[in-house]
Amino acid sequence: MNFDDLLGRLSLEEKVRILTGQDFWSTHPLPAIGLRSMVLSDGPSGVRGAVWDERDPSLNLPSATALSSSWDVGIAHRYGVVSALEARRKNVDVVLGPTINLHRSPLGGRHFEAFSEDPVLTADLAAAYVAGVQELGVGATPKHYVANDFETDRFTADVVVDERTLREVYLLAFEKAVTESKAWLVMSAYNSINGATASENDLLETPLNTDWGFDGVVVSDWTAVRSLESAKHSQDLAMPGPVGAWGDALVEAVRSGEIKEDAIDRKVRRLLALAARVGALEGFEKPADPPQVDGIAFARTAAAEGTVLLRNEGALPWRSEELTKVAVIGHNARDARTQGGGSATVIPESVISPLSGLRTALPNAEITYSIGAVVQEGVAELTPATMTNPQSGEPGARVRFLAADGSELFAEDRFSSALVYLGGNAPIGESAVFEFRTTWTPTESGAIQLGFASVGRGRIFADGKLLREDTAIPVGNDLGAALLSPPSISTPLEVTAGTPIDVRVELDLPKLEGGLSNALSITVGVEPSNDDPQALIDEAVAAARAADVALVVVGTNSKVESEGYDRTSLALPGRQDDLVRAVAAANPRTVVVVNAGSPVLLPWRDDVAAVLATYFGGQQYGDALSDVLLGRTEPGGRLPTTWPREQEDVPVINVTPENGVVRYDEGIHIGYRAWLKAGTEPAYEFGHGLGYTTWELSDLRANDPSSVALTVRNTGDRAGKHVVQVYVERSESALDRPVRWLAGFGVVRLDAGQAREITVRLHEHAFEHWAVTDDLAGWTTEPGAFTIRAGSSVSDLPLSTELQVR
Numbered sequence: 001m002n003f004d005d006l007l008g009r010l011s012l013e014e015k016v017r018i019l020t021g022q023d024f025w026s027t028h029p030l031p032a033i034g035l036r037s038m039v040l041s042d043g044p045s046g047v048r049g050a051v052w053d054e055r056d057p058s059l060n061l062p063s064a065t066a067l068s069s070s071w072d073v074g075i076a077h078r079y080g081v082v083s084a085l086e087a088r089r090k091n092v093d094v095v096l097g098p099t100i101n102l103h104r105s106p107l108g109g110r111h112f113e114a115f116s117e118d119p120v121l122t123a124d125l126a127a128a129y130v131a132g133v134q135e136l137g138v139g140a141t142p143k144h145y146v147a148n149d150f151e152t153d154r155f156t157a158d159v160v161v162d163e164r165t166l167r168e169v170y171l172l173a174f175e176k177a178v179t180e181s182k183a184w185l186v187m188s189a190y191n192s193i194n195g196a197t198a199s200e201n202d203l204l205e206t207p208l209n210t211d212w213g214f215d216g217v218v219v220s221d222w223t224a225v226r227s228l229e230s231a232k233h234s235q236d237l238a239m240p241g242p243v244g245a246w247g248d249a250l251v252e253a254v255r256s257g258e259i260k261e262d263a264i265d266r267k268v269r270r271l272l273a274l275a276a277r278v279g280a281l282e283g284f285e286k287p288a289d290p291p292q293v294d295g296i297a298f299a300r301t302a303a304a305e306g307t308v309l310l311r312n313e314g315a316l317p318w319r320s321e322e323l324t325k326v327a328v329i330g331h332n333a334r335d336a337r338t339q340g341g342g343s344a345t346v347i348p349e350s351v352i353s354p355l356s357g358l359r360t361a362l363p364n365a366e367i368t369y370s371i372g373a374v375v376q377e378g379v380a381e382l383t384p385a386t387m388t389n390p391q392s393g394e395p396g397a398r399v400r401f402l403a404a405d406g407s408e409l410f411a412e413d414r415f416s417s418a419l420v421y422l423g424g425n426a427p428i429g430e431s432a433v434f435e436f437r438t439t440w441t442p443t444e445s446g447a448i449q450l451g452f453a454s455v456g457r458g459r460i461f462a463d464g465k466l467l468r469e470d471t472a473i474p475v476g477n478d479l480g481a482a483l484l485s486p487p488s489i490s491t492p493l494e495v496t497a498g499t500p501i502d503v504r505v506e507l508d509l510p511k512l513e514g515g516l517s518n519a520l521s522i523t524v525g526v527e528p529s530n531d532d533p534q535a536l537i538d539e540a541v542a543a544a545r546a547a548d549v550a551l552v553v554v555g556t557n558s559k560v561e562s563e564g565y566d567r568t569s570l571a572l573p574g575r576q577d578d579l580v581r582a583v584a585a586a587n588p589r590t591v592v593v594v595n596a597g598s599p600v601l602l603p604w605r606d607d608v609a610a611v612l613a614t615y616f617g618g619q620q621y622g623d624a625l626s627d628v629l630l631g632r633t634e635p636g637g638r639l640p641t642t643w644p645r646e647q648e649d650v651p652v653i654n655v656t657p658e659n660g661v662v663r664y665d666e667g668i669h670i671g672y673r674a675w676l677k678a679g680t681e682p683a684y685e686f687g688h689g690l691g692y693t694t695w696e697l698s699d700l701r702a703n704d705p706s707s708v709a710l711t712v713r714n715t716g717d718r719a720g721k722h723v724v725q726v727y728v729e730r731s732e733s734a735l736d737r738p739v740r741w742l743a744g745f746g747v748v749r750l751d752a753g754q755a756r757e758i759t760v761r762l763h764e765h766a767f768e769h770w771a772v773t774d775d776l777a778g779w780t781t782e783p784g785a786f787t788i789r790a791g792s793s794v795s796d797l798p799l800s801t802e803l804q805v806r
Contacts, residue, residue, distance in 0.1 A: 003272040006033045007265055015268045016250045019231075021241030024222075024423035024518070025050045027271070028241070034282025035275055040141075040219070040239065041090070044097030044113055045339055045618070046346035047083055049090035052420040053347070059086050059295045060338050060348035063597050063616035064099060066306030068115035069637035069689075071723045072747045073128040075305050080132020080140065082295045087138045088286075093278040094139040094185060094219075099344070100126040100173050101149045103598070103641045104670050105653045109151035109566040112340040112597020112616055116640030117671025117686065119172040120742045120763045126173065130181040137286030139278055142177045143187035144221055146170050146203060150655035150662060151566045154478070155224075157657040158192040161664040163777065166193075167207075167770035168668050175212060184216040184277055188235060190224050191662075199225050204234035217274045222343075222480075228253050236267040296620060301633075303617040303624030308637035309690040310602075315591055315609035317631025317692055318549065325366045327547035328355050329540045329583060330576070331375040331528075332555040332595040339616045340597045342484050342563025347416075348619040354553050354593065357622025361630060368547065372540035373579040374530040375572075377559040378488035379453040381418035381525045388439040389413055390502065397438035397524075401431035401509075418523040420484070429518045434507045436524050442495040449527035451490025452505045454520075455482050460491050461504040467491040481564020483521045490527045533575050537582050544587040551629070552583050552608075555595030566655040570601045570647045580604045593625060599643040602683060613637070631692060631718075638689035638723045638793070642672050642682045651678040669738060672794045676739035687793035693720035693752065700790050700799035705767050710790055710799060712748045713755035722748045726760050727797060728767065729787040735769055740789065760790075767805045781805055 007015075014030060022028040022037060029037040042048050045061045059082070061067075067079055087095050099110065103117035115122040126142055133140035147159040147170050161170070177183045186208065189198040196202070199220050208214045217236045225238035225245050231253070238244045253259045272281060279286035309316070336353040339345055352360075359367050389396045396415040400408050409427050417438065421428055428434075442448070450467070452458055457471040468491035474482035495501065505524050530536075544550035554576040560567065571577070584590040584607045591610040594600060595617070605611055612635065617624060627633035644650050651674035652666045669677050672686035693716025702708045708726055724747075727740040743766035746758055767786055768779045783806050791797035 003269050006272060007268055009033055010268070012254060012261065012264070013251055015264050016246060018271055019237060019264070019267055020244040020246050021237070021239045023242065024240040027237070035272070036280045038093040038275060038278060038280045039091060040094040040096055041087065041092040042096050043344040043346065044099045045344055047086040047090055047092055047095055048346045049092060051424045052422050053424070054414070054416040056090070057349035058090070058346035059299060060346050060351070060619040061299050062303045062306055062618035063112045063339060064115050065112050065597055065640065066303060066615040066617060066637070068121065068125055068640040069308050069615065070302070070305040071121065071638050071640070071745055072305060072636070073124055074747070075302060076125040076128035077132040078293070078298060079302060080129040081135065082293055082298050084133045084136035084138040085290070085293055085295060088136060092138070093280055094141060095133055096141045096143065096187065098126050098129045098140070098142060099144070100142050100177070101144055102170060102173055102670065104149040104664070105655050106570055106599045106641065106644070106650060107567045107653060107655050108149055108598070109561065110340070110342065110563050112561050113342070113344050113563070117642065118640070118742050119169050121640055121745065122173040123176040127176040127181040130177045130183045134181070134184060135287070136290050137278055139184040139274060141185040141187050141219060142174055142183050144189035145174060145186050145198060145208070146189060147193050147664070148189035148191050151478070151564055152655050153657050153660070154190045156660060158195060158661050159664060160194060160661055162667060163772050164770045165664060165667045168765070169670065171207060172765065178208065178212045178214050184274055185219050186214065186216065188218055188220050188224060190221050197226070197230070199230040199235045200227070200233050202233070209234055215270070215273065217270045228259065231259055232263065236270050299618045300620035300624045300627070303614070303621055304627050304633040305636035306615060307624070307628050307635045308613040308639055309610070309635040310613055310684050310688070311605060311608070311611040312690050313609050315589055316629060318629050320362055320630055323362060323365045323548050325368070325547045326358065326362060327368050327370065327540070327543040327550040327587070328358060328553070329370045329372040329544065329550060329579070330553035331371050331373060333551070333553035334369060334371070335376065335380070336621050337555055337557050337595055337616055338618050338621050340561045341558030342480070344563070345484070345558070351619045352622035354551070354622045354625050357626040358551070360623070361626035368543045370536070370540035370543045372536055372552065372583070373533065373575045374528045374536070375555065375574050375576065376528045376557055377573065379451050379490060379523050379525040379527055381416060381523050382438070382440055384415055386441050386443060387417065388441070388500070390437055390439050397436060400435045401427055402433040402435060404432040417525055419521070421520040426520070428509060428520050431509050434509055434520065434522065435504065436522065437502070437504045439500045440503045441498060441500045443497055445495060445497045446529070448493055448495055448529065449490040450493045450503065451488055451527060452507070452522055452524050453486045453488040454507055454522040455486050456508050456510055458489060458505060458507040460489070462493055463502045467493065478564045481562065483519055485559060485562045485564055486521055488527060537575065537579050540579060541582050541586045544583045544590065547587065549589040549591065550583050550587040551591050551593065552580055553593045553595055554580060556597065556600065561597045570599060570644065572600050577603055581607065584608045591629070599641060601644070601647065605683060634691055634721045635689070636721045638687050639684055640686070642675050642686050643684040645681070645683045649680050649682065651675060651680065667736070673738035673741060676794070685793050685795045687723070687725050689723070691720045691722065692716070693718050695722045695792070697724065697790060697799055700788070700801050702788050702801050702803045705762065705803065705805055707759050707761050708744070708788060708790065709757060709759045711755055711757050712750065714750040714752055717752050719749070719751045723792070724748060724758065724760060725791060725793065726762065727789045727794065729789065730782070731787065733782060735782060740794065743788070
């Protein structure tokens, strides 16, 4: 594509203008050259669109950890296609995903949003996802480039990491999405790498452009471009707008000679190329409308494919005809967590919880429910069915933005009490007060905690009476976390089931500066009652004792796992561990489902009949879980990350900068590599996952460094899925090497008794290392014998062969 003719028609001011967004989610148009505005949208697990609004719902896909647990590039490709279909439905040109930072530490706050602890697994899945998105004329954006594997002080922290580790681990995760799938964008991170902020870092040029041949747009993470210095580097688009670090200052810098206009022209060419690819430039069109795919059905399939059966003592699958009474227990069983917190959040039209899914799947069984233990922290939104708009009389609420004198600047009717304004028409910056009002009809009587979650000074009214006025102060200085996971303020209130209450919350809107100055997040609702936690456990135990089987759903929520901050503990919140132990003692057929986006401690794991890790399962979570429990679908997942026995066992866990620095001193030894080096046994190893049939592997052969062949046989009595994993070792080496490292993998689906020879392609760098000398740096091979092992997890590798590599 040659865009020099168009470029020649632009003034310097016009060139610079299109390098910063026109608002929170879109780019500037230039009608004179046929360029329309392009819309960018979160996220990695569903496409939200230009507004965060329950009136325009989105498909909520399972979290990235569920996708990666499938170990299936076919599923990843379909995930990308479905995301692109959603993008096109919402008139979105660019999807801001996938998130492919590595699981360096299980405490990482966005762990759920990223794929795995291994760069090869991550790279293959990311490349498939990107290819699926871009087939439909929508841009994909691998992020966050690079080494943004933690959230604490993410805006200012400097990652110190050696070049070999960068190339073999953190950059390797990104490489294939660019070199093979030709990603149209890459997002630069907030953090610094070896002293230079990501948007001002030479890594944007080398390896991204020079070695990998990237010809797309480097878009900043939101507000990550902070100075003119970034314009001197290969940073192309600064988001959001219209105010940013470039603008008039960049025009002046070019005119003064501080920055060459050629550098600006290169950025503009890339923006025009992106516009051509997504059909935003006259003369270039998107691909024709593709065949429609049932996204809801895919969400159900993907959730089951990513479900990992960690333990099964003959308990699963259940036989539906043998079940007359099932005790369903757990806060997350009723209020399922289908996604993590932060910018990846979308608003689905509906969510199927484990409880509702089982009631549908077992219509002839009695299904009891007990909460068992409270998990939720802070205010939870009101159920839409209990809300009436006091102005219209229709379901929902009335919200208003008021000037300092109380006059109304803007008003709208909403159907949710959890509201986020990022983009849209609301005049947040010009308003002094936000007002939320609904007539709420509680469904249960008793004492509640009514309140709001936001940042700033607010007032809570019930039937016109001021109950509390207080200020919600965010923890830390991360504006993103303050916006998307704000603190709660609440007040006690006695309510009577069926008796309506006029609920009104006012929030003073502070004058903020920067990229989030026109943003607002507020949830009005009720904090959970937890006055007698032992009584909740006792009630659950009684239900379990009276049932054929007990299903306990434990997990986390968006207050535990979210963008903006890291976890401090891997323990399940609340008294969920006590709950599981008590229920398991009452019913030997207890199955535990872990509804968490990332590893948690399971101290009772050997005391229960079965354990399933389901991650954040998307909007069809309950139906997918029922499919797995009843054996209608194979639990198709294998762990993409090591799960520890104790938090103290984790060999690489630190996510907190010291004096502004996070040192990746472990080098290439992260994830299972660090576990193997330490010699510590985890609860469940990388690659682990059981199924409903049995397998036999044989006849491993390696003819050359590009692939291996072996025979896989299903020795069980039903069809199933197996993930064949191939690792490489080097027993004697002049280099510091992992004990073993993943080189390739393949999914096999066979009927009972069926056998097949398969070929597993090995990563192009599987036998190479990154060598750095005084005058040379590059991929090279240490000649000699490598051991190739194949099996079902990093520690279950029954087959081996030798390969001489030159």
